[in-house]
Amino acid sequence: MIRAVSLLVILFLAAPNLLIIASSFSTTSSFGIPWDGLSLQWYANLFTRSTFGSGLLLSVGLAGLATLIGTAIGTAAAFAVVRYRFPGRGLINALVMGPLIVPEVVMGLSFLIMLNAMLLGITIVNLLLLHLVIVLPFVVRVMIGNLQRTDPDLEAAAQLLGATPARAVVHVTLPIIARGMTGAMLLAFVMSFHNFTATLFLVSSEATLPIAIYQYVRTESDPTVAALSSLLMVGMLGIVLLTSRLMGLDKVVR
Amino acid sequence: MTLANATEPGRVATHVDISDVVLRYGDITAVDRVSFEVRPGEIMALVGPSGCGKTSLLKSIAGLEPIDFGHISFDGNRIDAVAPHRRNVGMVFQNYALFPHKRVRENIAFGLRMHGIADPGGKRVADVLKLLHIGHLAEVWPDQLSGGQQQRVALARTLVLEPKVLLLDEPLSALDRQLRDDMRTELRMLAKTVGITTIIVTHDQDEAMAMADRVAVMRHGKLEQIGRPEDLYNAPETAFVAGFVGRINHFRAVCAGAEDEGVTARFPSGAELHLPFKGTLPAKGAALDILARSEAISVLAEGKGHITATVRDSHFMGSFVELLLDTEAGDPTRIACRPADDLPEPGQSCQLHLASPGVFAFAA
Numbered sequence: 001m002i003r004a005v006s007l008l009v010i011l012f013l014a015a016p017n018l019l020i021i022a023s024s025f026s027t028t029s030s031f032g033i034p035w036d037g038l039s040l041q042w043y044a045n046l047f048t049r050s051t052f053g054s055g056l057l058l059s060v061g062l063a064g065l066a067t068l069i070g071t072a073i074g075t076a077a078a079f080a081v082v083r084y085r086f087p088g089r090g091l092i093n094a095l096v097m098g099p100l101i102v103p104e105v106v107m108g109l110s111f112l113i114m115l116n117a118m119l120l121g122i123t124i125v126n127l128l129l130l131h132l133v134i135v136l137p138f139v140v141r142v143m144i145g146n147l148q149r150t151d152p153d154l155e156a157a158a159q160l161l162g163a164t165p166a167r168a169v170v171h172v173t174l175p176i177i178a179r180g181m182t183g184a185m186l187l188a189f190v191m192s193f194h195n196f197t198a199t200l201f202l203v204s205s206e207a208t209l210p211i212a213i214y215q216y217v218r219t220e221s222d223p224t225v226a227a228l229s230s231l232l233m234v235g236m237l238g239i240v241l242l243t244s245r246l247m248g249l250d251k252v253v254r
Numbered sequence: 255m256t257l258a259n260a261t262e263p264g265r266v267a268t269h270v271d272i273s274d275v276v277l278r279y280g281d282i283t284a285v286d287r288v289s290f291e292v293r294p295g296e297i298m299a300l301v302g303p304s305g306c307g308k309t310s311l312l313k314s315i316a317g318l319e320p321i322d323f324g325h326i327s328f329d330g331n332r333i334d335a336v337a338p339h340r341r342n343v344g345m346v347f348q349n350y351a352l353f354p355h356k357r358v359r360e361n362i363a364f365g366l367r368m369h370g371i372a373d374p375g376g377k378r379v380a381d382v383l384k385l386l387h388i389g390h391l392a393e394v395w396p397d398q399l400s401g402g403q404q405q406r407v408a409l410a411r412t413l414v415l416e417p418k419v420l421l422l423d424e425p426l427s428a429l430d431r432q433l434r435d436d437m438r439t440e441l442r443m444l445a446k447t448v449g450i451t452t453i454i455v456t457h458d459q460d461e462a463m464a465m466a467d468r469v470a471v472m473r474h475g476k477l478e479q480i481g482r483p484e485d486l487y488n489a490p491e492t493a494f495v496a497g498f499v500g501r502i503n504h505f506r507a508v509c510a511g512a513e514d515e516g517v518t519a520r521f522p523s524g525a526e527l528h529l530p531f532k533g534t535l536p537a538k539g540a541a542l543d544i545l546a547r548s549e550a551i552s553v554l555a556e557g558k559g560h561i562t563a564t565v566r567d568s569h570f571m572g573s574f575v576e577l578l579l580d581t582e583a584g585d586p587t588r589i590a591c592r593p594a595d596d597l598p599e600p601g602q603s604c605q606l607h608l609a610s611p612g613v614f615a616f617a618a
Binding site for chain 1: 316317338339341343344349351353354355364365411412
């Protein structure tokens with residue numbers, strides 16, 4: 001009984017995705033299950049549209065940078081919050097967590113106003129700043145959890161065995177939290193890559209992939225985006241499976 | 255010098271001097287002007303209830319807690335401003351703090367690596383593995399080790415560097431009872447074999463007495479008394495030490511007279527007992543705490559003792575009989591008596607007779 005229910009729930013959760021994948025092989029220009037045959041024409045069409053290619057490049061580059069910088073800053077912030085007691089510790093915590101509560105529309109708009117006031121005209125830099133704010137709460141959350149489970153005596157022990165404080169971190173703490181960092185990076189990449197609402201306020205001529213998709217479906221209604229979505233799903237699944245194989249995902253996010 | 259020849263003449267153990275050390279956390283003074291010395295090769299135990307400052311003091315010797323006043327010296331050289339990684343102090347943490355991502359061998363070799371000490375053929379690591387009887391565990395991960403094995407690895411990891419001082423933080427608290435008794439003998443033997451100056455922190459006075467040459471009793475950040483276990487047991491300087499080191503029974507009395515270095519205690523029964531007294535003599539009529547070791551109390555079925563008691567319960571414990579007594583002059587009292595036919599039964603009254611040594615008077 002419980003099995004049947006869980007199966008149903010999983011099916012329900014997966015149904016939209018399955019429908020998208022099915023549509024991507026459609027022979028007609030409408031969404032839906034292709035009863036009358038399969039074709040790859042929408043996949044072919046995908047590669048004639050340059051906005052998707054440049055959007056993908058921008059999104060991957062943006063997500064990659066936001067992930068690297070965000071994980072570095074976020075891990076350092078988590079370190080400070082977990083290991084040290086200092087004035088303003090609560091404030092850091094609140095500031096980093098704030099973006100989780102603020103609606104994304106508000107965040108996008110306020111970024112637009114702020115960046116205009118600062119006359120920062122470079123789209124990629126603006127986007128990077130926004131995406132850092134978006135990924136930081138997730139990185140900090142995951143890393144705080146990880147560091148709280150890491151015994152601070154380990155670093156002390158390393159120091160008493162002759163390691164400088166920096167070497168104690170490099171040789172002991174970092175290897176232990178590496179799994180957690182991978183999880184944080186994965187999460188950060190996905191959050192940045194998928195972001196639409198807040199990003200919409202800052203894109204100009206160059207669009208990220210989600211926005212390129214949005215711009216496409218505003219004028220066209222064929223399953224090209226279904227083909228694109230299917231490829232993205234496969235890509236994401238690949239990344240997750242690879243990470244889980246390499247690091248043990250159950251240990252990364254717990 | 256290597257561990258293999260650690261017991262040979264020529265190895266000089268370190269003299270530790272703790273002088274006037276103060277350690278504060280904000281408004282809280284964790285260690286309050288504590289001074290003592292640990293002689294070369296000596297095993298010193300710091301004991302006291304939790305929060306007495308013993309662990310803070312240990313950490314400040316390791317360099318993990320900066321001290322606010324005073325100094326700590328090894329062989330006359332001040333080390334209190336030296337960074338932990340330069341102190342050459344070995345510490346075994348309460349939870350052992352083994353590196354979970356390194357095998358036993360790598361855990362032990364870590365210190366050599368950090369110091370840039372070459373270990374051709376892994377001989378030093380092999381020696382210390384042998385010393386601690388854990389050669390078969392070299393390639394095992396820490397999470398596969400039992401508590402006792404983890405402790406051995408932690409000891410090996412620190413001893414391979416031949417530290418000046420060995421610090422043990424509650425070394426037996428994470429072990430089960432059976433192992434604890436074996437390990438305290440073994441730890442003492444190990445420290446003596448290696449000849450290293452050792453400081454042990456424990457809340458368990460039995461452990462301290464079994465393992466240490468001398469014991470320092472701490473309370474509220476201050477040193478209450480320091481001495482050999484038998485000194486603390488036979489001549490406690492404060493009521494706290496009397497109660498903390500060994501089992502003690504507590505009675506109330508008043509001062510019936512005070513003369514040079516002694517008081518006469520009068521019990522509620524009217525019986526009097528003359529006892530030595532340290533410090534300012536109390537006024538006549540002042541309340542006194544009389545603390546008595548079980549072996550200083552005799553139970554008399556009849557006749558004249560100092561205290562009248564009623565037997566609440568009695569337990570046969572094999573080599574002795576434990577009597578639980580209600581007295582007119584103190585808390586319920588537990589006394590170990592030699593099994594005898596004439597011991598009073600539960601419900602019967604009896605007389606308690608106190609006789610030094612083992613009876614101490616303190617101002618209440």
